[in-house]
Amino acid sequence: MPQTADVLIPLALDTAYSYAVPAGLVLAEGDVVQIPLGPREIAGVVWGVEERASGGSNLRPVTGLIEAPPLSEPLRRLVDWLARYTLAPKGSALAMALRLPDESARTETMRVGVRSSGKPPARPTAARAKALAVAADGVVRGKSTLAKEAGVSLSVVDGLIDDGALEAVALVPEPVALPPDPDFLSTAHLSEAQAEAAKQLNAAFDAGPPSPRTQGESRDDIVVGALSPKGEGEGSSSEKTLPVAPPHHRSARLALDKEGSALSPRAGRGDAHDASRTILLEGVTGSGKTEVYFEAVAECVRRGRQALVLMPEIALTAQFLDRFAARFGVRPATWHSGIGGRRRERLRAGVAAGDVSVVVGARSALFLPFRQLGLIVVDEEHESAYKQEDGVHYHARDMAVVRGKLEGCPVVLASATPSIETRVNAQRGRYGRIVLPERFGGRRLPDITAIDMRLDKPERGRFLAPPMVAAVKKAVADGEQALLFLNRRGYAPLTLCSACGHRYQCRNCSTWLVEHRFRKALVCHHCGYTERKPEACVECGAFDHLTPCGPGVERIAEEAAELFPDKRIIVLSSDFPGGTERLRQELEAVAAGECDIVIGTQLVAKGHNFPHLTLVGVLDADIGLTSGDPRAAERTFQLLQQVTGRAGRGERPGRALVQTFQPDHPVIAALLSGDAERFYEEEIAQRENAGLPPFGRLAALIVSAAEREVAEAHGQAMARVADPPAGIMVLGPAEAPLALIRGRYRFRLLVKTDRAIDIQSYLRDWLGRSPKPRGNVKVAIDVDPQSFL
């Protein structure tokens, strides 16, 4: 019986295309196939197979099966889910999971090995005899290995191959990763609290459903950060204007749920099942979260399943890999954007075959074709680096929760400073929560003291307050390391001409240009626009009147160099001269203690540990509190908590000094009191009081039209008509700060929502009914539920 295959193509296409399956080829869902598309041939994945007695003869045939790991059922469902949630075309979502070997991989030379063929060489020589003596054991070696071992040159080996005494064989590539040993280190090194936490964590392995793959139908109900339903009783007022969702669309059930909040299909139903399977592992810096989740990884490996540890890319350091090796005997397989070519493909294959049992990777590792995934850990779950902002917009932490659900495996979200949404999910019982309250080894958290800048003013033209100077002086005099933290790159955030008052501004954005003295340039930190620092004022032509206003790390370094001329000072920021590799080296050097005073931006708050650090000085704790970003408070708290937590990880206790103008601000007060709990409660309450969801949901709708008036009319009509269903808020162009009109009248509306999925049907319906002014309005929908909050 002839087959027809629906093939999803990794392009911006939302529907699978149908192809005839040639006789002799039998396809299954998930198979990677080559198919003709227009004039070319490309790879796609079989999304469905139909048996057909007749018909299908008008379809173009599948060209062939590609040798690549097929996409498992859960992975295919993840692609579906991702596409629907982000409103991305399915094909684009597929592209994330289908990264086939690129050209460089194919052209890379295959490693050739040699072994003895048993035949004696036609022309024996001394060198040949030596080589053959080594090869006599019949073991396959690389050519260069054999040459080295025998102490002969490569040409001798080549000669023997030509001669027929050695035969060349394709070498089995070395494994991408050695198997980690879950019992390499006994659990005796764990503290009591850690051991208890590990035990609780490991209980999650047995709490799951018997078979995850029988649960297909429930997958729409997966609750992740941004999708979590609101509390009960929130507006259902606009149901009358709720458009009738197209019947073909699944969300009809959700959108038309008459029971109450249409957007909260599961509101009020605590989900004990989820709670035992997605777990927030919360512990202050230095409490040993990593060791705890390593135990879960060990347990997962013991059970013969695979574990995935997700990290923000910058946190994937040698330091971390060594910690892993100390626990498991070997370094883990790693996956990040820099892994390319053959290595990439072999890792994929190893993961698909189940040979690679642990992968540590950045967010894209989420789409690897695991054979039997048994655990996902999301380290530093609050990190905004988990947000993919280009192409398909997704949050890797949320997708990890989704994949965990689809694979039927536990998901651990680890953080010292969890995101608000994760805290809320834990609080509402949707996620489990394990807290490590203390630092490992009885070490104390650093004492944090405020320096009230209204009282303790720095000297004129200086930025370090006297108590800060004194503290740094004492620390370095005692041979300790100090960190001065200022989250501002460059020399000065604003430059003006003291003769005419001209302020240097970016020509693209409305931001001030930041002076970078080292680079002799004025730089826009928003768009990257750079210009040479002018000799004379561009406005009035006055010389020597350019005045830097305010501090950046470079300026602090200048001040520190004057105050502590004999100390080793280093500035660490993301624009470190010499690139990422140099920066990495410098971070290692600092960790090794080869520096007295570190001056750094937020870069130093993440990833690296500095064991010699005892003093952290925060130079402007108030930066970011007034940014207008709804997550400003949360972000600032997380950052300050992390950076102050860097102090005192070694034997000595640490302390932190915080320069601030608002010691009573809730964020600063919570930081000073060390009461994170209080911060979260206040922050969540505040959002609820303001009528905001406790965490972000926002969808952006882009309308582009050939004519500005058309777009504007459309947008205004939309904003007006949109008396939106519960949980959806449509912001008109005037209210939307991001409503940029760029290029040819591209027009952007923001639509705020609980559930991106519902927007799709809502908009389709609304636009379907609306008159099309000139028949020339195109609607593309682009949603990132989290990027704005």
Next chain:
DNA sequence: AGCACGCCGACT
């Protein structure tokens, strides 16, 4: 993603 088609400005 590629590739064709079609509409507008600026050249040998």
Next chain:
DNA sequence: GTCGGCGTGCTC
């Protein structure tokens, strides 16, 4: 007169 910019549509 065309060359070529990109905006738009199509690929089973």
